[in-house]
Amino acid sequence: MPDHLPRLADDASAVADVREALVDWYETDHRSFPWRETTDPYAVLVSEVMSQQTQLSRVVDAYEAFLDRWPTVEELAADDRAAVVAFWSDHSLGYNNRAKYLHEAAGQVVDDHDGEFPRDPDGLQELMGVGPYTANAVASFAFDNGDAVVDTNVKRVLHRAFDVPDDDDAFERAANELMPAGESRVWNNAIMELGGVACESTPRCDEEGCPWRRWCGAYETGDFTAPDVPEQPSFEGSRRQMRGRVVGVLGEHGPLALDTLGPRVRVDYTPDGDHGREWLRGLVSDLADDGLVDLERRDGELVARLRQ
Incomplete structure (x- = not known):
């Protein structure tokens, strides 16, 4: 029986149905982002670093322009850091030290790994500025070799649907229990898409055809309380x-x-x-x-x- 998914605790067989329903929903129709069309770890890393606390609508143009200018990790590593930082600033991506770390990480890949990215989260965390979340995301989306990704969208979905308590360790355990073994790429994309499209702060369960309505505690009770997440401060004038x-x-x-x-x-x-x-x-x-x-x-x- 599921140990960390309270609402499914009495129905172990439901886990397989829950998994199948989400993947089918995602593969039938989902938002198109350029980084979802690649398994190049360099491009995935660029997208993940850019997406940190930055609206995805701002990221797409910057991501494509960045890869036009530095299409490979070798070209990024060979350029001056000042050029990378200036690009970051020109595209209003915020927190310019991310640009510095991305440039340094590119140098590590070239100098220490002969241009080949580590393929697992532990190895990726050795790169400058790559923390546990980003390492796991790159391992998942580039190599299909990660654990469950847990961001604010995933926390909101798990809390509402399966009564997972508002606790980071509980979310981590529940997310990994629910993810099918060896399918981190499609699963992590799918559950984050669910949180970003159907289970936003104001839910759109029926409008987006949420695949988990039949199991979801929030949908059953009408209580769509979600974990408290600090609002991102306004960028303008910050x-x-x-x-x-x-x-x-x-x-x-x-x-x-x-x-x-x-x-x-x-x-x-x-x-x-x-x-x-x-x-x-x-x-x-x-x-x-x-x-x-x-x-x-x-x-x-x-x-x-x-x-x-």
């Missing part, structure tokens, strides 16, 4: 947007003193204002700590430049 602008300006104009850089980042920049020299110094210092920017004194002024 600190990460301003960091991106700093990188973009330095990439376009080269080294700049703070009082020259400031007005190009914010039109309301004034040296002694709320968004002035001290505010900008904090931004560039953060970028320096992340290894993206170098700071130096020239003629008594602090000058920032992108690190090469």
Whole structure:
């Protein structure tokens, strides 16, 4: 009997039906994304890094442009990091240190693995900036060799459908128990699609033909409570947007003193204002700590430049 799926605990045979229903639903019709059409681990890694806390509608164009510019891991590794960071900023992907880590990971694949990606989650986690979730996603979608992926969509589905308690360990155990052995690619795509299309914060069970309605506790009771998930802060006007602008300006104009850089980042920049020299110094210092920017004194002024 299922040990970690409370609602199915008395009906072990239902697990096979649940699995079949979801895969059939996904394979009949699902959203088309370019990264779902490839098993190239490099392309999958690019898509996963870009998709972290970024709307998928913004990712598609950036993903295709990135692979047009750097179609192989070797070409990415050979280019300057500053060019990769500038691309990231130009496409408003946020958190520019992801670009730095992606570039460093490409170098590791080329230098340490002869251009071949590790094929399992443990090996992939050795790459710079690749945590457990991303490693498992790449192993699943590139090599069909991962465990169950657990993101906010999956948590919401498991909590609503099968009464899995709002606990990270419980979600992990339930997700892996439900996933058919050796089918991580199709399964993880399918369950994330279910959460992203039919079981969103406002569910669309009937409209999207949710394949789990006959087993789902939320559908039966009408209680669609879901685990609390912090809302992503607005990008417009955010600190990460301003960091991106700093990188973009330095990439376009080269080294700049703070009082020259400031007005190009914010039109309301004034040296002694709320968004002035001290505010900008904090931004560039953060970028320096992340290894993206170098700071130096020239003629008594602090000058920032992108690190090469």
